[in-house]
Amino acid sequence: MATMTASAEATVSSQPKMTARDVKVFYGEKQALNGVSIDVHTDLVTAFIGPSGCGKSTFLRCLNRMNDTIDAARIVGRIELEGHDIYAPDMDVVQLRARVGMVFQKPNPFPKSIYENVAYGPRIHGLASSKAELDAIVEQSLVRASLWNEVKDRLQDSGTALSGGQQQRLCIARAIAVDPEVILMDEPCSALDPIATAKIEELIDDLRGRYAIVIVTHNMQQAARVSQRTAFFHLGTLVEYGDTAEIFTNPREQRTKDYITGRFG
Amino acid sequence: MNSPRVQTDWASPVMQARVRSRYAKERRFRFMGFAALALAGAFLLFLLGTIFANGYTGFLRTEVKLAVEYDPFTLGIDSSALAGPGGENALNTANFQGVMTAAANARAQTLGIAAKDLVSDGAWLALREAVRTDPGLIGKRVDVWVPTSGDFDLLGKGLIDRAVPEANRPVSDTEVAAFDTLKSDGAVRTTLNTTFLTMADSTSPELAGIWGAAKGSLLTLIVTLLLCFPIGVMTAIYLEEYAPKNRFTDMIEVSINNLAAVPSIIFGLLGLAVFLNFFGMPRSAPIVGGLTLALMTLPVIVIAGRIAIKSVPPSIRDAALGVGASQIQVVFHHVLPLALPGILTGTIIGMARALGETAPLLMIGMRAFVTDVPGGLTTPATVLPVQIFLWSDEVARGFVEKTSAAIIVLLVFLMLMNGLAIYLRNKFEKRW
Numbered sequence: 001m002a003t004m005t006a007s008a009e010a011t012v013s014s015q016p017k018m019t020a021r022d023v024k025v026f027y028g029e030k031q032a033l034n035g036v037s038i039d040v041h042t043d044l045v046t047a048f049i050g051p052s053g054c055g056k057s058t059f060l061r062c063l064n065r066m067n068d069t070i071d072a073a074r075i076v077g078r079i080e081l082e083g084h085d086i087y088a089p090d091m092d093v094v095q096l097r098a099r100v101g102m103v104f105q106k107p108n109p110f111p112k113s114i115y116e117n118v119a120y121g122p123r124i125h126g127l128a129s130s131k132a133e134l135d136a137i138v139e140q141s142l143v144r145a146s147l148w149n150e151v152k153d154r155l156q157d158s159g160t161a162l163s164g165g166q167q168q169r170l171c172i173a174r175a176i177a178v179d180p181e182v183i184l185m186d187e188p189c190s191a192l193d194p195i196a197t198a199k200i201e202e203l204i205d206d207l208r209g210r211y212a213i214v215i216v217t218h219n220m221q222q223a224a225r226v227s228q229r230t231a232f233f234h235l236g237t238l239v240e241y242g243d244t245a246e247i248f249t250n251p252r253e254q255r256t257k258d259y260i261t262g263r264f265g
Numbered sequence: 266m267n268s269p270r271v272q273t274d275w276a277s278p279v280m281q282a283r284v285r286s287r288y289a290k291e292r293r294f295r296f297m298g299f300a301a302l303a304l305a306g307a308f309l310l311f312l313l314g315t316i317f318a319n320g321y322t323g324f325l326r327t328e329v330k331l332a333v334e335y336d337p338f339t340l341g342i343d344s345s346a347l348a349g350p351g352g353e354n355a356l357n358t359a360n361f362q363g364v365m366t367a368a369a370n371a372r373a374q375t376l377g378i379a380a381k382d383l384v385s386d387g388a389w390l391a392l393r394e395a396v397r398t399d400p401g402l403i404g405k406r407v408d409v410w411v412p413t414s415g416d417f418d419l420l421g422k423g424l425i426d427r428a429v430p431e432a433n434r435p436v437s438d439t440e441v442a443a444f445d446t447l448k449s450d451g452a453v454r455t456t457l458n459t460t461f462l463t464m465a466d467s468t469s470p471e472l473a474g475i476w477g478a479a480k481g482s483l484l485t486l487i488v489t490l491l492l493c494f495p496i497g498v499m500t501a502i503y504l505e506e507y508a509p510k511n512r513f514t515d516m517i518e519v520s521i522n523n524l525a526a527v528p529s530i531i532f533g534l535l536g537l538a539v540f541l542n543f544f545g546m547p548r549s550a551p552i553v554g555g556l557t558l559a560l561m562t563l564p565v566i567v568i569a570g571r572i573a574i575k576s577v578p579p580s581i582r583d584a585a586l587g588v589g590a591s592q593i594q595v596v597f598h599h600v601l602p603l604a605l606p607g608i609l610t611g612t613i614i615g616m617a618r619a620l621g622e623t624a625p626l627l628m629i630g631m632r633a634f635v636t637d638v639p640g641g642l643t644t645p646a647t648v649l650p651v652q653i654f655l656w657s658d659e660v661a662r663g664f665v666e667k668t669s670a671a672i673i674v675l676l677v678f679l680m681l682m683n684g685l686a687i688y689l690r691n692k693f694e695k696r697w
Contacts, residue, residue: 064587069583069586094590097586101587101588104580108578109584110584111581120585120598125589
């Protein structure tokens with residue numbers, strides 16, 4: 001198992017890209033997350049697993065402050081990106097989201113052309129100074145998202161006309177185009193068929209090392225396949241966090257063991 | 266312990282009866298739906314049929330051929346006076362009425378009727394237009410087609426029942442005989458009524474035009490649109506995308522919904538109190554009409570805008586926020602383009618309602634009798650629905666067809682606006 005050895009090496013080497021310390025989230029009166037602490041590393045894919053409503057997506061959305069859009073949500077605790085508190089008053093949310101990109105559960109391309117979908121991020125952040133440069137960014141992003149060969153002849157077609165799997169890769173290309181440091185994926189394969197899922201998983205493996213990737217998934221096999229670190233959430237609590245191989249073969253907690261063996265969830 | 270259930274016998278008479286009654290119920294419902302539709306269609310057809318049958322003659326007019334002598338002495342000008350820069354002025358001061366009266370008197374005498382029963386009061390205008398286009402006519406004697414009097418116009422269109430006793434109809438037997446003589450001479454014809462389409466209101470039906478009211482409506486609606494659209498859309502965006510959800514915004518939402526249901530005459534009173542009495546704006550002016558209608562249309566646009574913005578899938582907002590778009594970029598790059606078809610449809614429905622609105626405009630003086638086509642936003646004007654209301658109130662028989670014709674013009678306006686709404690919606694929806 002290649003992933004096991006890779007994870008073991010990486011754990012020792014890299015500095016954490018993002019650190020979360022004692023993060024609590026409240027939706028109005030209700031507490032959705034009870035003190036989560038996690039480190040996210042660049043060379044590793046981190047997977048969040050757990051049953052529905054366990055807070056894994058909530059926590060993921062804290063990492064790029066997407067929870068800000070929910071009026072009732074309140075976050076306490078500290079989340080740092082390279083040592084800077086992302087909830088500090090001087091943190092610019094727009095720049096944060098450019099540095100911490102996101103791919104959503106349901107493929108959500110803009111109802112614009114494929115080219116425009118990918119070019120949008122670089123354009124609003126002024127990342128390309130010329131049309132040629134923008135073209136290069138679009139091509140490179142689509143190549144990295146392994147979509148280029150399928151769409152290079154129809155970049156002006158609507159992004160919504162692609163198949164579900166292609167749409168999701170387009171969304172990944174759109175996230176890559178801004179050249180983020182971290183990519184958050186919120187159940188990116190839950191709306192896709194097995195073949196499209198396999199492609200996305202392959203893609204995640206290719207992207208590892210260049211971007212810190214955090215993936216939320218319902219599918220435990222997927223977590224085992226793509227990630228090096230796994231965090232198991234249950235009822236708003238981080239039950240166990242460690243090397244994927246460790247979690248799946250030798251979990252410390254009884255609840256983790258019950259979940260991964262299919263006893264509940 | 267339960268006894269085991271008996272196997273259902275789907276073929277039993279009870280079951281068969283159930284099936285039959287179910288089908289019967291379905292047939293009855295379908296029939297009632299169809300009947301309702303047919304009834305509505307019949308009413309619509311009847312309405313449109315009556316209006317068109319009564320109204321199409323409003324677009325036509327009867328003209329009589331007269332031999333007119335453009336006598337320079339009577340006119341008080343000659344062709345040389347028309348050539349210079351003062352030509353327009355000379356034309357306007359020239360006594361075309363005199364020339365017309367002379368020609369009409371001559372013809373009327375041969376027929377044994379009065380000149381005012383033969384030609385329209387405004388017939389001399391036709392002479393002036395003729396000279397404007399060809400100054401060489403002065404000093405010549407030519408045959409000219411001029412509009413007939415209102416009564417002859419009705420005779421020409423066959424709208425007067427000759428079987429009615431003389432005392433009970435507007436035209437005497439002599440006049441009917443005179444008309445028949447003219448007709449047999451080929452000196453009467455029916456043509457397109459350009460006056461109706463280019464002039465404003467008048468006391469004589471054959472001279473009354475709809476263009477004054479149509480332009481008044483147009484100017485009023487432009488003011489309304491310019492105010493309503495930006496303010497309404499901005500309000501909708503703010504309420505949907507920016508405003509915090511608390512008791513205060515809930516109250517605003519309720520208030521806006523209530524405003525949309527306020528009777529329009531109340532808005533007229535508000536316009537009267539605020540724009541006329543407090544700000545001292547001119548009475549009967551399209552700008553005041555536009556402002557008043559804007560007050561009325563604004564809630565409609567805000568509500569339509571909010572619904573349209575709300576219907577943009579949240580995933581699009583997430584996607585844009587996820588690549589680091591700011592709130593304003595999310596709104597203007599993604600939400601607004603997708604909401605635009607809905608906003609435009611709502612706006613045009615609101616504008617169509619404003620176009621048909623009469624009550625608030627009565628309050629601010631737009632029911633005035635205006636004989637000039639309004640030149641600007643502050644000149645007195647009236648609007649199409651008010652014009653229809655005014656004409657329907659007139660005694661003269663000739664205004665009946667004018668009323669229907671004005672309704673046709675209003676309907677055409679409405680259809681154009683709805684057509685525009687459909688066109689815009691389809692055009693912008695293609696981007697999805």
